[in-house]
Amino acid sequence: MADEGKASGCKISIVVPVYNTESYLSQCIDSLLSQTYRQIEIILVDDGSTDQSGAICDEYQQTNHRIKVLHQCNKGRVSARKNGLRYASGEFVSFVDSDDWIESDMCERMLCLALTSGADLVTSGFIQEEGDVWEERTDAFQEGLYNSEQQLKEIRANAMIYKGTDRLGLLSSIWTKLYRKELALDAMGLVPETMRRGEDFVFNHLYLLKCRSVYISKGVYYHYRCYEGSTVTSPCPDFIRQIGMSHLILRQAFGRMPDGEKLLKQLNTRILLDFIRLWNGEVGGQVPVPYYCFNYEKLGEGRIVLYGAGKVGTDYHRQLVKTMSGKLVLWVDKNYKKYWPKEYGVEPVERIKHVCFDKVFIAVESEKLAGEIRRELTEKFRIEEYRILWQPPMCYWL
The missing domain is CATH 3.90.550.10 (Spore Coat Polysaccharide Biosynthesis Protein SpsA; Chain A)
Known part of the structure; x- marks a missing residue:
């Protein structure tokens, strides 16, 4: 007391x-x-x-x-x-x-x-x-x-x-x-x-x-x-603009801080997650669509090659470009022609031989498929095991 x-x-x-x-x-x-x-x-x-x-x-x-x-x-x-x-x-x-x-x-x-x-x-x-x-x-x-x-x-x-x-x-x-x-x-x-x-x-x-x-x-x-009709649960037609306003104000404030870069990465991720959660309720989307995220801390530091351009890979790539763009050096997939051209370009796996990188981040949902890709990278491209990362994707539904 x-x-x-x-x-x-x-x-x-x-x-x-x-x-x-x-x-x-x-x-x-x-x-x-x-x-x-x-x-x-x-x-x-x-x-x-x-x-x-x-x-x-x-x-x-x-x-x-x-x-x-x-x-x-x-x-x-x-x-x-x-x-x-x-x-x-x-x-x-x-x-x-x-x-x-x-x-x-x-x-x-x-x-x-x-x-x-x-x-x-x-x-x-x-x-x-x-x-x-x-x-x-x-x-x-x-x-x-x-x-x-x-x-x-x-x-x-x-x-x-x-x-x-x-x-x-x-x-x-x-x-x-x-x-x-x-x-x-x-x-x-x-x-x-x-x-x-x-x-x-x-x-x-x-x-x-x-x-x-x-x-x-x-x-x-x-x-x-929490009840139907309260201010917080009522529809907000311009919620995208509202989210953008939040981002702009905090981006300006964080830019003046010594640890501003870390804060900005955190802000970008938070805005992304909030956008996903608000989508159905505010815009009225009815068809559930998965959105995949990864654990930033487990990914760590260093130059990254992203392997996989399917749904998981596309979602991962969007996050990497938004928050860690300086660390992404290459995006590859076996079926690169299926996904090419894109804004940032998906390239053949063989391109790994020609870039400097610290780790390969496998972007697939299946642990079994991730294991097959890992074997390919170690046997065909002689990449050390410790430089190959995979984590179960965190899945959210739009």
Whole structure:
């Protein structure tokens, strides 16, 4: 629990963007008013609601001095959060969506970690509620304080893609974290108000660049309600442009960092995976199509020859060109004429004899076929076993 001496002067401002959530809003506000840590202010930003949400906010303000209500024309969550931040008087700030709710000890426990560790960012997990199904989610990193330059580099290098997997290192959600207000103001100022998808993701990674310390917590206090008709599940017709906006903003920010190249590779992969996952829901694709990815860490460093131009090879090639283009020296396949010409060109396997490379990466799904290719490379081309790589492809479905 928060040390009373340390916490007595610390206020948490909780910013709640509100838009047409009259059915859930009271539960949300009640959960905030029930916090065991009392030094809070609740800023409800009515984003031009057309139902009774604005009136509900006003009713709560009349009965509790800790509640401030702001009304604005409908401009979206980013605008509402920016507006709330401008009126926040707390040293720390957190965000809650108006159709969700939090456990009564969330603020106290998060503040305790912030004060005892001195962290600029404290994270936690959440429970996703979809009907009767509840699922807990937490950050992939181990719990604890990360405050050295090397530790912060580790956080940044694995925040979007955790150690070569498809898992997020840090949850993208804005509402599972406690921020220092001044840093949050700076980061939120860089997020365009036109963003409707990925705004939490962009904000968190901009904020992370400003952090001198991060505390990863495995506590789970936030209840995220997932239902048909919510803002997040509603269709976004321009989601491709939204993804492009996320990429552009973060690419510019990462370009100024010493470890910017690693961050950019991670960003490209994350954007690709998110695009795959969003495709069916946003664009309406109905036919499931496999998309194959590989583990970057297991691939390692060095100049690469990619062997295979089928479905797996094409997907691998797209990723390599996007994230590791300087390392790809040749793309080959036995049936190269079937695939040639292409934008980057598939060449006959014999071309391996005429290029300098460090490893051959076999891009096929079947382990048996990979074994046959491996034998061909060792026996016919005299390539050492340790220079030939194959890994079971990670398959996602469009």
